[in-house]
Amino acid sequence: MSETIIKFGILGCAEIARKVGRSIILAPNATIVAVGSRSAEKAARFAADNGFPAGTRAYGSYDAVLDDPEVDAVYVPLPTSLHAKWAIQAARKKKHLLLEKPVAVDVAEFDGIVEACVASGVQFMDGTMWMHHPRTATMKEFVSDERAFGKLRAMHTCFAFAADPDFLENDIRVKPDLDSHGALGDAGWYCIRSILWGNDYELPKSVTALRGPVLNKAGVILSCGASLYWEDGKVATFHCSFLSHLTMDxxxxxxxxxxxxxxxxxxxxxxxxxxxxxxxxxxxELVTGWVTKPAEHIVSTSLPQEALMVKEFSSLVGAIKAGGSQPEMKWPIISRKTQLVLDAVKLSIKRGFEPVEVVG
Amino acid sequence: MSETIIKFGILGCAEIARKVGRSIILAPNATIVAVGSRSAEKAARFAADNGFPAGTRAYGSYDAVLDDPEVDAVYVPLPTSLHAKWAIQAARKKKHLLLEKPVAVDVAEFDGIVEACVASGVQFMDGTMWMHHPRTATMKEFVSDERAFGKLRAMHTCFAFAADPDFLENDIRVKPDLDSHGALGDAGWYCIRSILWGNDYELPKSVTALRGPVLNKAGVILSCGASLYWEDGKVATFHCSFLSHLTMDxxxxxxxxxxxxxxxxxxxxxxxxxxxxxxxxxxxELVTGWVTKPAEHIVSTSLPQEALMVKEFSSLVGAIKAGGSQPEMKWPIISRKTQLVLDAVKLSIKRGFEPVEVVG
Incomplete structure (x- = not known):
């Protein structure tokens, strides 16, 4: 394949950028050409420590990455509160945008990001890696199979992990001025996305936060849940937490x-x-056992899911660069729906667990 | 073992009585001596069809079973609306009581049953079979192990099955005058019990029904869910349904x-x-996989769980009959707590999904 190789710049040296940096290197149609941090030295060390390609330019600012004419696309793993500023600047500078989740502080802010992407004709995608695993497509085939699965009636999803005391004190994900969504943004994002995924991205009619969320002193969510329901009778619940053992169902x-x-x-x-x-x-016949037991399916993948994400994103960017293709709007649309539900959960908590109508 | 063999009478020829009848025969300390139905002929046919011991007396009324002096204990699989009447009569006639779940129309009615049992000194147990599987005890060891499990933070349980059109039209479990709790009583009972089991039977502070329950024309619940929370921050949700595929988690x-x-x-x-x-x-280190995966544990059992239930019940009855033992109050206490939560879910639905405080 003579596919275009998409050249990435990375804004910041976040822990998650190590994993995604590796995936950009693994993806056959992507590479890293620049990384920016508040100090060029830190950026250079980050590039070296993580095996970024020789010649990766290390910049002492995010702006320098955006001004690098060779950079096609940027990966933005900054704290959520900085997303709008840097994502909009990147789009204005015609950089395609792979933005870490949660995508924004709220949907209004996210709309600003999408507007900038549309105005510049750049591709947007958020960093929800599991969407790109071939298992996800195989699971989708099953839940779309009317004969085998019928119609969806109910979902439950959960993502929890037990953060250590240092995380709960110092991580950006517990700081209201950095990642104000806390566990809802970091873990609940996936739960919400999976529920929307199962529902073919049909928004629920209403979202009600469950009683008993745990907030830290600054009001950041450490654990919460919600119930969702659709006009046609489908229901879903989820639970997300920084306070309990690693579980992702x-x-x-x-x-x-x-x-x-x-x-x-x-x-x-x-x-x-x-x-x-x-x-x-x-x-x-006597209800002493099941006549058919659940069966396990195993799906292999030659590339990790995050590299498949980068590959898919880069392929879309390549098609735009080659001319003739428009940005694929599926990705910002599902990011927006995820953010809408996330916002509704927060509003429901604020309103004392009243239901919040979700209007797309 | 020269343990006393407890002699059972069965009230009615319910489908579930076939399974429990078999389990009474399988239990080493129990046997069937009588079965009553509205027709003696039907009772006799039921006994013959299900391999009840030769000599099992077939009566044309429930009263005749209760008046049989050889009967030590009765198994009552009647519709929920008939539980109080027949359970109280059985207790008054000094018959130990294995009562099918859901135990009563509401907790006030259940208190009448327990009062009658206490007054007569008879053992009460409900028919929640899974409590008696050795797996349940092994699972309890795990969730009680502070080192391996820590402290409980969240539970989700589900019991759903796809009832066929005939069931949804004609089964007693969709009739308001027979089993008025519908799916909540038939399937949700197990969900509630499992949540209480996981919480060492500590009642939640409040119960809130989830939006989107499905009721039939007569107002009987076909599908619903609830969220529960405890003062110390524990949370739980459950979903029960007659309208979706067999799932029990x-x-x-x-x-x-x-x-x-x-x-x-x-x-x-x-x-x-x-x-x-x-x-x-x-x-x-790079968050590309788990360092420890979940491990499966398999627990064998020489008797099916329902036979272990009968064995445990019969053992308690035997100890009372032998003199010196009082009825084990653990069983009516956990039945009552399950009913309390069930009542709270129904009340919350009635009140438009408002939280209901649970007071033991």
Whole structure:
């Protein structure tokens, strides 16, 4: 393949940029050419420590990355409160935008980002890696199979991990001025996205936060949940937390089948991932056992999901660069819906767990 | 063992009485001596069809079973609306009481049943079979292990099955005058019990029904859910339904570990049952995989869980009959707590999804 190689600049030296940096190197149609930090020295050390390609330019500012004419696209893993500023600047400078999740402080701010991307004709995609694992497509086939799964009725999703005391005190994800969504933005984002994914991105009619969220002294969410429902009777719940043991589940229940996965955000291992399905299960005659048990499916992948994300993004960017293609709007649209639900959960907590209508 | 053999009478020929009848025969310390129905002929046919012991007396009324002096204990699988009448009569006639779940129309009615049992000194137990599987005890060891599981933070449980059109039209479980709790009583009962089980039977502070329950024309619940929370920050949700594919999950998340089981009410197979646990899981350095994956545990059982239920009940009855033992109050106490939460879910639905304080 003589596909265009998309040249990335990275804004900042966040921990997550190590994983995504590796994935840009692994993706066959992408490479890293620049990294910027508040100090050029730090950027250079980050590039060296993480095996970035020889010749990667290390800049002492984010602006310098955006001004580098060779940079096609930027990966932005900055704290959420800085997303709008830097994402909009990047778009204005015609840089395609791979933006870490949660995408914005609220949907109004996100709309500003999308507007800037549209005005400049650049591709937008958020950093929700699991969307790009081939397992996700295989699971989607199952839940879309009317014969095997029927119609979706209920979902429950969960992403929790036990943050250590240092994280709970000092991480940017517990600071109201940096990542104000806390566990809802960091972990709940995935839960919300998976629920929307299961519902073919149909927004729920209403979102109600569950009683009993845990906030820190600054009001940042450390643990919360919500219930969602759709006009046609579908329901969903999720739970996200920094305060309990690593758990990442999707359960999707249709009229005829059930899907279960226990490592949806980060698969247990990189080269393959599994999920289980059951279809038209029932009991034996005396109800002393099941006549069909759930079956496990294993999906292999030659590239890690984050490299597939970069590959997909770069492929879209390549098509735009080659001329003739417009940015794929699916990606900002599902980011926006995820943010809309996230905003609704926060508003519902603020309103004392009243339901919040979601208007797309 | 020269343990007393407890002689059972069965009130009615419900479908579930076939399974429990078999389990009474399987239990080493129990046998069936009588079955009553509205017609003696039907009772006799039921006994013959289900291999009840030769000599089982077939009566044309429930009263005749209660008046049979050889009957030590009765198993009552009647519709919920008839529980109070027949359970109280049974207790007054000094029959020990194995009562099908849901135990009563409401907790006030259940208190009448317990009062009658206490006054007569008879044992009470409800028919929640999974409590008696050795897997349940093994799972309890895990969630009680401070080192491996830490403190419980969140639970989600689900029991759904796809009832066929005939069930949804004609089954007693969709009739307001028979089993007025619908899916909440039939399936949600197990969800509530499992949440209480995980919480060492500590009642939640409040229960809030989730928006989007499905009721039939008569107002009987076909599908619903609720969220529960405890003063100390623990939370739980559950979903129960007659309208979606067979699913029966417990997820219990502690500060240090996670428990998962996908067949908690009726194990996939009779002779063994599994569950999975993860403890102090974390990611590898680049967050591209888990350093410890959940591990599956398999627990074998020589008797099916319902026979172990009968055995436990009969053992308690035997100790009372032998003299010196009082009825074990653990069983009516946990039945009552389950009913209290069930009542709260119904009240919350009635009140438009307002939270209901649970007062024990």
């Amino acid at each position: 999707i359960t999707a229940i249709g009229t005829k089948g059930t899907l279960q996965v226990h490592d949806f955000v980060v698969p247990f291992q990189e080269s393959e991932a599994s999920f289980s399905v059951a279809s038209e299960s029932g009991f034996n | 417990i997820t219990a998340i502690g500060t240090k570990g996670t428990l998962q089981v996908h067949d908690f009410v009726v194990p996939f197979q009779e002779s063994e049952a599994s569950f999975s646990v993860a403890s102090e899981s974390g990611f590898n």
